[in-house]
Amino acid sequence: MFALTGASGQLGRLVIDNLLTKVAPSRVAAAVRRPDKAADLAALGVQVRLADYDRPETLADAFAGVERLLLISSSEVGKRASQHRAVIAAAKRAGVKLIVYTSLLHADASPLGLAGEHKESEAALTASGVPFVILRNGWYTENYAASIAPALAHGAFIGAAADGRISSAARADYAEAAAAVLAGESHAGRIYELAGDTSYTLSDFAAELSRQSGKSIPYKNLTEEDYKAALVGAGLPEIFAALYADSDAGAAKGALFDDGRQLSALIGRPTTPLATVIAATLKK
Numbered sequence: 001m002f003a004l005t006g007a008s009g010q011l012g013r014l015v016i017d018n019l020l021t022k023v024a025p026s027r028v029a030a031a032v033r034r035p036d037k038a039a040d041l042a043a044l045g046v047q048v049r050l051a052d053y054d055r056p057e058t059l060a061d062a063f064a065g066v067e068r069l070l071l072i073s074s075s076e077v078g079k080r081a082s083q084h085r086a087v088i089a090a091a092k093r094a095g096v097k098l099i100v101y102t103s104l105l106h107a108d109a110s111p112l113g114l115a116g117e118h119k120e121s122e123a124a125l126t127a128s129g130v131p132f133v134i135l136r137n138g139w140y141t142e143n144y145a146a147s148i149a150p151a152l153a154h155g156a157f158i159g160a161a162a163d164g165r166i167s168s169a170a171r172a173d174y175a176e177a178a179a180a181v182l183a184g185e186s187h188a189g190r191i192y193e194l195a196g197d198t199s200y201t202l203s204d205f206a207a208e209l210s211r212q213s214g215k216s217i218p219y220k221n222l223t224e225e226d227y228k229a230a231l232v233g234a235g236l237p238e239i240f241a242a243l244y245a246d247s248d249a250g251a252a253k254g255a256l257f258d259d260g261r262q263l264s265a266l267i268g269r270p271t272t273p274l275a276t277v278i279a280a281t282l283k284k
């Protein structure tokens with residue numbers, strides 16, 4: 001039996017799609033905090049189980065009979081380390097034999113503010129004694145693609161990553177890797193640094209966007225502070241604006257770069273090119 005938390009999220013749904021190409025739906029448990037909102041998952045034939053990180057009492061039933069668990073990191077920044085500890089403890093009690101955790105690229109050395117909770121979660125996992133695999137996921141290209149609409153509206157692509165090279169990949173690439181590891185063999189104990197095959201700067205991103213849209217969209221580099229202020233001005237909550245600005249400042253120092261090509265090795269194909277994600281976004 002396979003289970004994944006965060007099954008209702010964007011990555012989780014893509015992992016399920018991939019997993020169902022490898023195993024029967026009856027062997028997949030989609031652990032979600034709102035089963036009433038997961039009718040589409042139930043329609044796939046997978047078992048939908050209640051699992052709320054903040055209600056540890058729900059986790060024991062969610063993981064009953066599960067051999068392999070994918071713990072998709074929570075989206076609730078600031079609460080994640082304790083939420084993940086609760087999941088790991090419940091999985092251990094339930095007798096789960098392998099936990100696969102989605103961490104952050106180079107989590108052990110990353111200057112990103114996001115790294116702290118991932119480091120704590122990785123430490124909890126290694127201390128648990130349960131066999132594990134750590135998938136240190138790099139940036140989703142979709143994170144930057146989300147800025148395409150505002151960039152087209154304002155005639156500039158803004159950021160604070162300067163000339164930092166970014167080895168992002170499509171969310172679907174990371175999902176395929178997670179399904180491959182979950183259903184595969186010989187991964188226990190491995191820590192994978194997952195990133196796109198090719199890297200780009202945000203100036204490269206803006207140039208490709210300009211080429212595809214037929215509009216001149218230059219990249220405008222801001223200080224971390226000014227970028228955060230611009231994001232707040234655009235309506236982003238302060239905490240997310242700070243996180244994005246901090247991540248871009250980290251990218252300027254190379255924190256989102258990796259050339260190990262472990263992601264394409266895991267999925268057995270090249271990662272999705274930047275141009276493909278931009279084209280898909282422009283079509284929406």
Ligand SMILES: NC(=O)c1ccc[n+]([C@@H]2O[C@H](COP(=O)([O-])OP(=O)(O)OC[C@H]3O[C@@H](n4cnc5c(N)ncnc54)[C@H](OP(=O)(O)O)[C@@H]3O)[C@@H](O)[C@H]2O)c1
Pocket residue numbers: 005006007008009010011012032033034051052053054072073074075076083102137138139140143171
């Ligand atoms: N590598 C990157 O570039 C990048 C970017 C963004 C996020 N991430 C990380 O990767 C994870 C997956 O990405 P994503 O795009 O799939 O994010 P997402 O769509 O926001 O999905 C997050 C999932 O976490 C679940 N969740 C949040 N709080 C929970 C709780 N208390 N109990 C149970 N489940 C809870 C959500 O459930 P609901 O559906 O009920 O809300 C959702 O299923 C994120 O959560 C985040 O940790 C990585």
